[in-house]
């Protein structure tokens with residue numbers, strides 16, 4: 001269909017793998033590409049390969065519902081997600097690529113007294129960390145999102161919400177493509193259709209990776225493989241405390257603009273925003289079983305849509321257009337792992353579970369700093385694998401937005 005367009009520039013090269021790189025990133029999703037971009041651009045490490053078994057940004061980066069916020073409870077998580085939010089604000093300019101970051105705010109609804117106590121506590125904690133959260137009443141909720149049912153007729157009436165005005169959504173593909181083009185322009189090799197099948201390890205040190213296109217050497221390897229992280233870790237003899245679950249999303253037929261913001265409810269358990277194309281972008285929680293099939297089951301879809309209609313009765317006859325699933329790597333404390341491992345030079349950045357899209361620039365930035373310096377960046381350090389031995393867990397289940 002585009003055959004008549006001539007001289008369109010490729011966004012990035014399609015190089016043959018070199019024998020050796022200074023750093024290999026396994027996984028060409030948003031986090032892996034962001035890591036490579038900041039390594040080359042900010043930390044001067046340009047002899048880098050991103051190895052992706054499929055196509056760039058085709059994993060959870062392509063499949064998520066693009067909510068960006070930083071209203072996490074604990075200082076460590078607040079620092080990490082707020083660092084990311086700061087980078088989001090200038091990302092289109094930095095990449096010279098429109099990632100369509102739209103700060104339209106997020107409402108996290110409360111439907112019980114305990115919800116409201118939790119919301120109050122989290123908002124207080126957020127404010128101490130300089131995050132623009134506030135507690136809003138049902139009337140204020142209605143002003144922000146007029147189509148929400150705040151009446152007492154609802155099965156779970158809305159008692160209030162937390163409101164983060166600087167939160168929003170972004171265009172997921174553009175984020176992957178912008179980081180990819182930026183990384184390539186700084187000399188990073190993006191190797192698609194290249195699968196890592198094992199690690200070359202000697203005397204406790206990583207020497208490179210085995211792939212379906214041959215062996216590639218590097219003394220620093222960062223694995224950023226989301227739902228496949230456990231599989232990769234096993235290849236290196238490492239057991240990560242992760243479970244891989246399907247997480248689904250669906251979009252409706254396009255509608256005229258009707259929603260102003262992002263609305264999430266942990267209690268009724270569903271969330272919705274409206275894309276610039278007009279689709280309602282909808283999701284809820286993980287499917288309860290473990291698996292690697294990027295699909296999900298019907299009961300979850302039914303439960304999700306019940307929640308949406310409970311919150312927005314006027315959507316009851318909207319038709320759904322598409323449904324899909326991604327595989328999310330959930331951690332016991334609902335926080336990511338950014339860590340060295342027992343294998344020298346081998347690092348993991350994973351466990352983002354249901355909530356890593358918002359962290360894409362921040363995660364890439366602090367992970368790149370860590371790989372470049374051989375020491376974990378101070379913002380990343382609390383997210384070490386060691387916390388599962390020391391007990392210094394960072395429990396963010398309440399802020400995770402979707403239950404798991």
Ligand code: FAD
Pocket residue numbers: 026027028029030031032051052053054055056057058059060061062063064065066067068194195196197224225226227228232247248249283324325326327328352353354355356357358359
């Ligand atoms: P991915 O984009 O999955 O990239 C990992 C890459 O590694 C993949 O491309 C994969 O092919 C590659 N790979 C794996 N194994 C190998 C191998 N052996 N060799 C080479 N390559 C390999 N987060 C939010 O913040 N907000 C949301 O609204 C949100 N909604 C979500 C909705 C759904 C339905 C889903 C599924 C997730 C959602 N998330 C959300 C979570 C978010 O999508 C992820 O946390 C984030 O995108 C992870 O990014 P990534 O780059 O680490 O992973």
Ligand code: PYC
Pocket residue numbers: 065067068069271283354355356400401402
């Ligand atoms: O982390 O905000 C989030 C989120 C929303 C939907 C899935 N994850």
